[in-house]
Amino acid sequence: MEKRINIVAVVLSLGLLILPNEGVVAKEVSTKTVMMTKDIGWGIPKKGEQDVQPYPGDQYHDLIAENDAYYIGEADDNAVYLTFDCGYENGNLPMILDALLEHDVPALFFLTGHFMEEEPDLVRRMADEGHLVGNHTYDHPNLTAVSKEQFFNELTRAEEKYLEITGQDMSKFLRPPEGKFNQEVLDWATEAGYYTVLWSLAYVDWYVDRQQGPDHAFDEIIDRMHPGAIILLHSTSSDNAQVMDGLLPALKEDGYQFRSLHYLMTNDLPEQVE
DSSP, X not given: OOOOOOEEEEEETTEEEEEEOTTOOOOOOOHHHHHHXXXXXXXXXXXXXXXXXXXXXXXXXXXXHTTTEESBOOTTOOEEEEEEEESSOSSOHHHHHHHHHHTXXXXXXXXXXXXXXXXXXXXXXXHHTTOEEEEOOSSOOOGGGSOHHHHHHHHHHHHHHHHHHHSSOOOSXXXXXXXXXXXXXXXXXXXXXXXXXXXXXXXXXXXXXXXXXXXXXHHHHHHHOOTTBEEEEETTOHHHHHHHHHHHHHHHHTTOEEOOTHHHHHOOOOOOOO
């Protein structure tokens, strides 16, 4: 009798590693079936040739494209999209906001409920200075492990908190905590009216006790930069905060244009940050 397959796929460096449970007997299954049933962890793209887009393979590219989701922009466009994940505040975000304002750069901030509860003034500042604010869920759970009811509750509570603080609606962009998602999560996000936003450029910046200085951050980002990049940075990184004043003008000098993520879907130029 055939045993049922339980396959877990992890995206590491935007490459595929399939880990079947120990002791099971594998049978041939279609690519579509596998992609529909497995959990995915969107990882850090490999360092490739500078100015060349990373590619996760047809399976992942098509999965994203077919499900109201994004991880990268157009290869022939010099637009790049700056995003920050904000789970909590440790003193670095004001410096980041100052640099964005100074250099007229729009960003998309993904906020948790904890961040909004603890830092309402910073949330208001993001909104007042023209940045987009997206949903990083209220409690930062693994969305592949929650029920549909819990999923919608996570999004709704975050929306309500943002509205309470700013009087504005939260942008309908979702970044799954830790980049963990599956087809069900994508379906639920679409049902809730959200676009799922992943990334094509990131580096290990989230260990606050392992910061290596702004020069390290500069090199990591520049070496991975490419047209259409959706850049993921963590606001808790002191390296990221300190590098902004040098990084933003350097990328502009290289011909890149920072744009609002709305541009990716509409090709409308973003409003300038005032």
